[in-house]
Amino acid sequence: xxxxxxxxxxxxxxxxxxxxxxxxxxxxxxxxxxxxxxxxxxxxxxxxxxxxxxxxxxxxxxxxxxxxxxxxxxxxxxxxxxxxxxxxxxxxxxxxxxxxxxxxxxxxxxxxxxxxxxxxxxxxxxxxxxxxxxxxxxxxxxxxxxxxxxxxxxxxxxxxxxxxxxxxxxxxxxxxxxxxxxxxxxxxxxxxxxxxxxxxxxxxxxxxxxxxxxxxxxxxxxxxxxxxxxxxxxxxxxxxxxxxxxxxxxxxxxxxxxxxxxxxxxxxxxxxxxxxxxxxxxxxxxxxxxxxxxxxxxxxxxxxxxxxxxxxxxxxxxxxxxxxxxxxxxxxxxxxxxxxxxxxxxxxxxxxxxxxxxxxxxxxxxxxxxxxxxxxxxxxxxxxxxxxxxxxxxxxxxxxxxxxxxxxxxxxxxxxxxxxxxxxxxxxxxxxxxxxxxxxxxxxxxxxxxxxxxxxxxxxxxxxxxxxxxxxxxxxxxxxxxxxxxxxxxxxxxxxxxxxxxxxxxx
Amino acid sequence: xxxxxxxxxxxxxxxxxxxxxxxxxxxxxxxxxxxxxxxxxxxxxxxxxxxxxxxxxxxxxxxxxxxxxxxxxxxxxxxxxxxxxxxxxxxxxxxxxxxxxxxxxxxxxxxxxxxxxxxxxxxxxxxxxxxxxxxxxxxxxxxxxxxxxxxxxxxxxxxxxxxxxxxxxxxxxxxxxxxxxxxxxxxxxxxxxxxxxxxxxxxxxxxxxxxxxxxxxxxxxxxxxxxxxxxxxxxxxxxxxxxxxxxxxxxxxxxxxxxxxxxxxxxxxxxxxxxxxxxxxxxxxxxxxxxxxxxxxxxxxxxxxxxxxxxxxxxxxxxxxxxxxxxxxxxxxxxxxxxxxxxxxxxxxxxxxxxxxxxxxxxxxxxxxxxxxxxxxxxxxxxxxxxxxxxxxxxxxxxxxxxxxxxxxxxxxxxxxxxxxxxxxxxxx
Numbered sequence: 001x002x003x004x005x006x007x008x009x010x011x012x013x014x015x016x017x018x019x020x021x022x023x024x025x026x027x028x029x030x031x032x033x034x035x036x037x038x039x040x041x042x043x044x045x046x047x048x049x050x051x052x053x054x055x056x057x058x059x060x061x062x063x064x065x066x067x068x069x070x071x072x073x074x075x076x077x078x079x080x081x082x083x084x085x086x087x088x089x090x091x092x093x094x095x096x097x098x099x100x101x102x103x104x105x106x107x108x109x110x111x112x113x114x115x116x117x118x119x120x121x122x123x124x125x126x127x128x129x130x131x132x133x134x135x136x137x138x139x140x141x142x143x144x145x146x147x148x149x150x151x152x153x154x155x156x157x158x159x160x161x162x163x164x165x166x167x168x169x170x171x172x173x174x175x176x177x178x179x180x181x182x183x184x185x186x187x188x189x190x191x192x193x194x195x196x197x198x199x200x201x202x203x204x205x206x207x208x209x210x211x212x213x214x215x216x217x218x219x220x221x222x223x224x225x226x227x228x229x230x231x232x233x234x235x236x237x238x239x240x241x242x243x244x245x246x247x248x249x250x251x252x253x254x255x256x257x258x259x260x261x262x263x264x265x266x267x268x269x270x271x272x273x274x275x276x277x278x279x280x281x282x283x284x285x286x287x288x289x290x291x292x293x294x295x296x297x298x299x300x301x302x303x304x305x306x307x308x309x310x311x312x313x314x315x316x317x318x319x320x321x322x323x324x325x326x327x328x329x330x331x332x333x334x335x336x337x338x339x340x341x342x343x344x345x346x347x348x349x350x351x352x353x354x355x356x357x358x359x360x361x362x363x364x365x366x367x368x369x370x371x372x373x374x375x376x377x378x379x380x381x382x383x384x385x386x387x388x389x390x391x392x393x394x395x396x397x398x399x400x401x402x403x404x405x406x407x408x409x410x411x412x413x414x415x416x417x418x419x420x421x422x423x424x425x426x427x428x429x430x431x432x433x434x435x436x437x438x439x440x441x442x443x444x445x446x447x448x449x450x451x452x453x454x455x456x457x458x459x460x461x462x463x464x465x466x467x468x469x470x471x472x473x474x475x476x477x478x479x480x481x482x483x484x485x486x487x488x489x490x491x492x493x494x495x496x497x498x499x500x501x502x503x504x505x506x507x
Numbered sequence: 508x509x510x511x512x513x514x515x516x517x518x519x520x521x522x523x524x525x526x527x528x529x530x531x532x533x534x535x536x537x538x539x540x541x542x543x544x545x546x547x548x549x550x551x552x553x554x555x556x557x558x559x560x561x562x563x564x565x566x567x568x569x570x571x572x573x574x575x576x577x578x579x580x581x582x583x584x585x586x587x588x589x590x591x592x593x594x595x596x597x598x599x600x601x602x603x604x605x606x607x608x609x610x611x612x613x614x615x616x617x618x619x620x621x622x623x624x625x626x627x628x629x630x631x632x633x634x635x636x637x638x639x640x641x642x643x644x645x646x647x648x649x650x651x652x653x654x655x656x657x658x659x660x661x662x663x664x665x666x667x668x669x670x671x672x673x674x675x676x677x678x679x680x681x682x683x684x685x686x687x688x689x690x691x692x693x694x695x696x697x698x699x700x701x702x703x704x705x706x707x708x709x710x711x712x713x714x715x716x717x718x719x720x721x722x723x724x725x726x727x728x729x730x731x732x733x734x735x736x737x738x739x740x741x742x743x744x745x746x747x748x749x750x751x752x753x754x755x756x757x758x759x760x761x762x763x764x765x766x767x768x769x770x771x772x773x774x775x776x777x778x779x780x781x782x783x784x785x786x787x788x789x790x791x792x793x794x795x796x797x798x799x800x801x802x803x804x805x806x807x808x809x810x811x812x813x814x815x816x817x818x819x820x821x822x823x824x825x826x827x828x829x830x831x832x833x834x835x836x837x838x839x840x841x842x843x844x845x846x847x848x849x850x851x852x853x854x855x856x857x858x859x860x861x862x863x864x865x866x867x868x869x870x871x872x873x874x875x876x877x878x879x880x881x882x883x884x885x886x887x888x889x890x891x892x893x894x895x896x897x898x899x900x901x902x903x904x905x906x907x908x909x910x911x912x913x914x915x916x917x918x919x920x921x922x923x924x925x926x927x928x929x930x931x932x933x934x935x936x
Contacts (some may be wrong), residue, residue: 248563422867426867432875436877447860448871448872449871
């Protein structure tokens with residue numbers, strides 16, 4: 001992004017836009033790494049490594065067995081090849097499956113005991129791990145009621161959870177928010193009941209791998225009738241080299257509860273690609289509502305396609321109870337390769353699933369992402385809004401499934417997926433699957449592909465914006481529907497990301 | 508791009524048992540190459556991604572499943588009122604007695620079986636060539652099988668504007684017939700031809716038509732697939748379009764226990780236009796699949812896909828449509844719509860409308876909808892004194908109209924509409 005000083009700012013250009021553009025100027029800004037002593041598990045993967053991870057987490061016997069069963073299933077599975085992504089074969093024996101900062105060997109009692117280097121890392125990422133009111137720089141925060149302004153954070157650094165904020169306050173409301181390793185020890189009955197119930201152990205190659213080697217992640221349980229008093233969030237940071245991150249998130253919203261969950265992720269800039277294979281499971285019981293928002297900003301590789309994260313993620317929500325609702329919102333800007341389909345199983349009658357996505361691929365990035373809406377219950381509704389933007393040499397694919405089962409009477413789906421191409425060396429693809437097996441349901445699918453409208457660009461430039469700014473503005477307008485679905489904390493960051501990801505794609 | 512074929516049960520033995528027909532040098536070469544293509548891909552399997560919604564079993568069995576003959580009743584002959592040149596095939600074999608003399612100004616018509624023994628023929632450059640080109644990125648093994656084994660069909664070379672349509676009439680007279688026909692149509696620059704196809708052809712019918720449309724030529728195709736309840740068909744149309752050429756194809760499918768219609772179009776010249784449309788009506792164990800693949804490989808081309816399906820009593824309708832815009836195919840205008848009307852709770856519609864785009868200055872859109880008949884519209888008609896069954900039929904016909912309107916000629920449009928309403932009338936309870 002061109003440097004902007006005040007002389008260049010013309011009348012009528014929104015001051016904020018200019019500031020934003022200035023802020024995000026430059027390359028991937030989370031590309032630095034933290035120099036910290038680490039404990040690694042030996043390189044490679046075998047049953048001993050699985051046992052080692054389990055013992056590092058001080059897990060009970062049943063959990064170790066669960067992992068080993070997953071590992072044995074994984075050995076029989078084949079890597080999927082159907083996605084429109086192309087990357088060198090991954091050598092699963094050339095990875096570290098566990099990396100923990102030395103200072104985390106003894107789990108700190110409170111945030112005050114955490115290694116200052118780790119705290120500084122998150123501070124630098126803009127996620128200070130203190131029980132502060134709100135993330136810095138959010139507009140309108142001052143006027144918001146105190147309750148709404150708090151965000152509890154679970155910070156995951158490579159393979160371990162560094163700390164979780166606001167745990168005491170959440171506990172008073174009855175909400176359990178902790179790392180999954182803690183939950184396995186403290187709430188085994190909940191973990192046993194729900195873990196693997198949405199994404200079965202042998203669901204797919206990467207989910208099975210994750211089931212065997214997941215090291216940490218977040219756990220949320222919201223009891224019946226409770227509206228979680230603050231937003232919950234997890235921040236994932238990959239730091240160590242040649243290390244895969246395999247986190248596992250389990251969110252349970254019991255009857256009539258509500259929770260909004262945010263997820264963020266970054267990684268240092270390295271020449272070697274790194275693997276990230278996460279599993280997120282959400283259970284929404286009767287009348288429960290879960291809102292899950294992600295800003296995925298893993299290191300995307302450099303402008304020649306070197307390095308970057310391979311992001312192979314399985315995310316699925318089970319709307320088990322009647323009238324339950326799950327909303328996925330994602331802004332996908334990072335990763336060299338993305339393979340991700342946050343889905344909803346609409347099992348309960350009158351349950352609802354929503355999916356809002358912006359996927360931006362620049363340089364040599366490849367994104368194959370979308371959703372599955374599986375309608376099983378009566379009167380279920382789903383809505384899919386997907387915006388894909390391709391620039392440089394990137395390939396961006398929307399892949400989705402809408403399935404109306406014979407018993408899902410009177411159900412509705414509306415899908416809209418639009419693609420925007422910037423430049424003639426990139427690609428945009430749409431691969432929707434539609435299966436309608438009853439006649440009282442209605443399914444509508446629309447998709448368009450176009451380029452940035454010349455008239456719109458001309459209009460912006462006439463008003464004094466340079467070309468990159470104008471493109472960012474038009475793209476922001478294109479993405480608006482999705483950006484509006486994001487919680488306030490993310491909306492701003494996402495808008496900036498939309499601009500930064502397209503940097504260098506014009507001209 | 509569709510994934511590589513998964514580990515599948517081996518069909519090599521079945522392919523090895525196939526014997527190429529006797530023929531001259533030009534066709535033997537084409538058949539051998541086709542057999543090699545088939546060997547490389549194997550026959551379609553249930554787990555193949557491209558056969559996700561349609562079970563290929565009954566189309567690949569070594570023996571064709573039996574299909575009872577069907578009495579048309581007193582329905583008038585299809586396209587009977589039109590001035591046309593009839594070429595009749597009975598269970599996949601040309602019947603010269605029943606056919607018109609193959610004489611038409613500006614058109615050269617030859618029977619494949621008659622020229623297959625020659626060492627050289629003009630069709631050499633086309634026979635199996637467009638089919639071979641259509642094997643990537645997705646294999647179409649049934650078409651390769653056809654090229655290798657078909658012994659009959661017509662080879663049509665159009666040098667001017669044909670004065671009347673050529674009508675390929677397919678009769679089904681044997682309950683166990685397994686017919687393969689391979690047609691080649693070559694239109695020289697500026698030439699024009701309409702091809703009409705109708706009839707069930709056989710218990711199982713595998714039909715391939717390769718159409719080469721040179722610059723500024725026009726090809727028009729209207730097909731009405733036979734009404735035999737138990738017949739099965741796998742058809743392929745492969746078309747290559749030159750500069751400023753036009754291609755239009757419409758298919759009506761009513762009945763048939765299994766139909767798979769594939770249409771593979773390659774827009775290779777600038778400013779060409781391709782329209783493919785279909786109207787399908789199914790009842791009971793009807794399974795109908797339209798699979799269309801349009802490749803834009805030139806600038807300012809236009810393509811349209813319009814497919815409508817009316818399904819009842821457990822019928823299944825499938826649509827797999829793809830628009831591929833290659834790098835450099837700027838100013839492409841691609842449109843695709845697939846819609847189904849489910850008349851009861853047992854029927855199903857399965858669709859995969861795909862876009863794959865590598866050029867930035869394009870406008871491509873697709874839409875797909877599925878739902879029941881509009882109760883408000885039904886109520887409106889009934890409140891004006893129209894009984895429910897007739898009101899339903901009216902709404903069905905208006906739903907199908909968008910596809911039928913893709914037929915350029917009014918007389919053909921009317922003929923198809925009459926057939927559609929006849930089908931509905933016979934089923935009115």
